[in-house]
Amino acid sequence: MLVDLIAGARPNFMKISPIIDAVIAAKNDGKDIDFRLIHTGQHYDKNMSDSFFEQLGIPQPDVNLGAGGGTQAEQTAAIMVGYEKLLLESRKPDICLVVGDVTSTMACAITAQKLHVKVAHVEAGIRSGDWTMPEEINRLVTDSITNYFFTTSEVANTNLRNSGIGDERIFFVGNTMIDTLIKHRPRFQKPDVWDALSLEDRGYLVMTLHRPANVDQEEKLKYLIDEIVANTEGLPLIFPVHPRTKAMLNRIGISHERLHMIEPLGYLEFNFLVERSKAVVTDSGGITEETTVMGVPCMTLRDNTERPETITLGTNELLGTDPQAIAPAMKKLFGGSWKRGSIPELWDGHTAKRIIEILLQKA
Structure with missing residues (x-):
């Protein structure tokens, strides 16, 4: 199984990093799985990005689509054209895995589905209800064409069910951003x-x-x-x-x-x-x-x-x-009266492993 991992902006890489680790671990364990890291180029700052990849142990992308900036429409179009060309000219993946809610998430999900590649959405089902936010439109469009929904909370599960998604496609797995946080917390740098x-x-x-x-x-x-x-x-x-x-x-x-x-x-x-x-x-x-x-x-x-x-x-x-x-x-x-809080269910550092185990079963 080949999985395209899509990332376009800094938060995406925090969510993708543990998934890369989980794919590598599964492959080393003899599982038939590999990945291709696709950087859409939606956001890129050389100084920040280079240190970010190094700090989180992320390999250099296999492909950089070089989409760059521009308006919402220009950026979406550039990502779709770049990813479509890649899918038509190279090996098609079995799964296109998108994370979060940036323009790259939506654009690659649309492109993959039109070329008959299944889509998995990590952080599916979250909603603000605010349609003035580009991210909310990205979430709605992506979840309308997703095959496998990986969620961070029961609230997200409910949002998906209310939109007509069946439980057989919803997988409550936790939060990959927290996988990254837990892994790297001992390494925080002054x-x-x-x-x-x-x-x-x-x-x-x-x-x-x-x-x-x-x-x-x-x-x-x-x-x-x-x-x-x-x-x-x-x-x-x-x-x-x-x-x-x-x-x-x-x-x-x-x-x-x-x-x-x-x-x-x-x-x-x-x-x-x-x-x-x-x-x-x-x-x-x-x-x-x-x-x-x-x-x-x-x-x-x-x-x-x-x-x-x-x-x-x-x-x-x-x-x-x-x-x-x-x-x-x-x-x-x-005044000392701020609430203490607790950690949500399954935000335990093992989310990415659960995602890969499910993909190996389903795909």
Whole structure:
């Protein structure tokens, strides 16, 4: 069995890495399985990507489609054209395995199905209900043409059942991002900013912002950051800045003594900071999963989430996008009344192994 593993953006590689390990382990155990790693080129930053591959032990891609940037339509088209050409000119895989909800996920799923290649979707069934998010459209389209659905929670299972998917195609396996976290947690690396600012455990906060609702309006972004800084009880705020956000920050000239805007960090360095922080303020979905497993308080600046288990079970709270929600949440945090949280079922580090075992049985 040949499995195409599709990845196009940084979060994809966190989800793909343990699947690569599981395929290699199964092959070494005598199973008839191999993989082809397809990098669509949706996002690529040489400095970040090279260290990322090295840190997570990911082999260099077998194919890079080189799709590049552009509008949603341009990017989708470039990925589909590139992947279609690969499927027509080389050996077809038995399975096209896509992860998450980026443009590459949807584009390769469509291309594979049109050429009669079965699709497996890892992280299937998650929903925010917000159709203004490109990721939500990607999830809906991908799940409408998927053969095998690998899910992270019972909520996702219910979403799929409600859309008419039969239980025989739904497999509750856990979370491959947590496989990666558990494997590499002992290897987290101290970033330069730790010594440069003389940081101490629980003596600072970490922030990430990149979603349009938070960063595309100058006055709102400034108000949001001002509120966060004003309510962090004098602690440093470490802000690895996403390229999308950096352009806006440069225009409005935000500056605070305790706000430390730094370049994006590698996986091991970023999670070193998160694990030791007082709390994380973010609009990222994946970070809410990692903070839940690490037991770190997390404030999500979004009006909805596709990962409700991080709220019902984990350490995450959904604050919305109104900056006035910051002060009450910070008061709760510094008052010592933030919830402890627990780890969702099957987020145990063995998800990828379960996925490969099921594919070997079904495909």
